[in-house]
Amino acid sequence: MHAVIFISQRTSVDDGYGETNDALMKVVQEQPGFIDSESWRNEEGYGVTIVYFDSAEASSAWGGHPQHREAQRLGREKWYSEYRILVCKVERDWKWPKTDAA
């Protein structure tokens, strides 16, 4: 599994941000190899989105997807003052579920 970590600082500009983000989150879910995604953003507009894919190829294809590229361009122009993208190979993955007996 691969995880793409997108860390970003929002500007104060909205101008289509929500709509583009929503549309993009739908598109990514249709991509081959997509597993899951989740996002957080704090009150200062600093946020992270993690998207999980089943392979390096799938994560890389998403990076070059035309609709994603266009959103990236708009993001640099309007919505983000800075961002960072980390493409990661997941080596270990533990989950801890609280049992009913606990």
Place this chain on the structure above:
Amino acid sequence: MHAVIFISQRTSVDDGYGETNDALMKVVQEQPGFIDSESWRNEEGYGVTIVYFDSAEASSAWGGHPQHREAQRLGREKWYSEYRILVCKVERDWKWPKTDAA
């Protein structure tokens, strides 16, 4: 570089959570190979902490650190209803700074 992603759902129990978390964040910064860490948590108590290390060995040593192990135990007992830990090897790392000319 390695990234350790800790995703967790908080319970409503506080009981030392803040103090332990603050102490642990200080300890991790003193670990060999520590680079940086950042955290988010939403209003539903669902959060993520990403800790960056310079090697797999450093991230693994942190996982087994006695004070960290004790905090994990308390976390399962009191503070978290579920969590997930992903240990990741960072394959690509892009940063985009907005230039002054933009």
